[in-house]
Amino acid sequence: MVVCTRRHMDMAVGRASCWLLIPLLLLLLPSASAGGRGGGLFVVVTFPGLAQDVGLLVCEDDYVVSLVPPGVDPHEYQLRPGDLRLLEDADLIISTGHTPFEARIRELVEAGELGGVLVEVPSIPGIRLLENPATGQPNYHMPIYDPLNYVRFVEYVSGLLADMRPSRAGDYEEKAEEVVRTVGEMVEEAPELGLRAVADMPVVPYAVSWLGVDVAYVMLKEPCVPATPGELMEVEEAMAEGEVGLAVVCYPVATSSSEQLEDMAREHGIPVLYVPSPMSQGSIPDKLSEVLEGARALSTPEVGGATSLGPLALTLASALLVAATLAVVKEYAGR
Known part of the structure; x- marks a missing residue:
């Protein structure tokens, strides 16, 4: 005989309520196949950094996800x-x-x-691929680290988003314009360093070419392909003879090649410009802002003549010099 107590009845009612609620919850929750995106677009990117950049362009109900988790080497990743x-x-x-x-x-x-729709960054119209100085081949390592390439990327992706969702086209356009404006202001403020450099990673040329930095040597030619002893000797000679005036290192410093470049620069008294790794957190504008801050520090006279003042700094210095001269002249004339 089964004795049905008040406690048992309450439990039975609770279970029945749960089963009745399940269909309702399934109706209210976003579809799993929609990635939790509601009525917006579902965008899949391959690298975590790309998710940060696309996140600047999408609407609040769009959904962006990266396949490669942060901290994982994408060159070794498998689907x-x-x-x-x-x-x-x-x-x-x-x-x-x-x-x-x-x-x-x-x-x-x-x-x-x-x-x-598949978008591959190197195939975006107007994207400029630099040559990898260590291999002589096209450099496919994050070309949107270059500000002009990034602007073309932003305009192209925002255009696609607008085409896919015409009802929010104005929002996508407005967001893209804001990003382009931010990047453009950084380019206008950038100093012209006018230096030849040694870099630790092949991504570096895109991060610094807009600053008037010509990367002539790369320590890590491709992932897991370091420079040969002969190539390292060539870099040492270039530093010793003053043919290069800057070392550029990605941070966080994660490879022995990067550490070796730091040691070589220190030995030869060459300044080091640190640039954020493209795999680190943050959008490209965030990273470019940090690069610009480092470049400004290098463009000051304290570097010992290894770098030159940027255009805006030169204009400001000239104006101050003229003002000082006029003040001296007025003081002398009043005596």
Whole structure:
């Protein structure tokens, strides 16, 4: 015999209430296939840094997700089943187009297995690819670290978003204009360093070329491909003979090549400009702001003549000199 107490009745009612609530919750929650995006667009990017940049452009109900988690080397990353499900649901896929797993994404799109629009950064109209000074080949390592390339990236992606969601086209355009304005102001304020440099990573030329820095040598030619002993000797000679006046190092410093470059610069009395790694947290405008701050510090006379004042600094210095001269003349004339 089963004795039905008040406690048992309460438990039964509770269970029944839970089962009745489940269908309602399923209706209220966003669809799993929509990635939690509601009525907005679902954008999948390959690198975590790209998520920060696309996040500057999307609307509040769009959804952006990165396949590669922060801190993971994308060159060693492989697609997981969960990644494939995300890619299948994506309206837009943004890739740097140069790592093995990104090549696999391209194959899936070309085979018709993914329905989203694929954007590969090097293929965006107007993107300028520099030459990797260590290999002589096109440099595919984060070309949007260059401000002009970044502006073209922003304009192209925001245009696609507007085409995919015409009802919010004005919002996408407004957000893109704000980002472009911010980057443009940094370029206008940038000093012209006019230096040849040694870099630790192949991404560095994009981060500093807008500052008048010509990267002539790279310590880590490609991921896991350091400079040869002969190439290191060439860098040492260039430093000793004054052919290079700057070392550029990505931070956080994560490779022995970067540490070796720091030691060589210290030995030869060459200043070091630190630039944020493209894999670190923050958008490209955030990183460019830090690069600009470092460049300004290098453009001061305290560096010992290794760098030159930027255009704005020169204008300001000239104005101050003229003002000082006029003050002296007036004081002398009044005697």
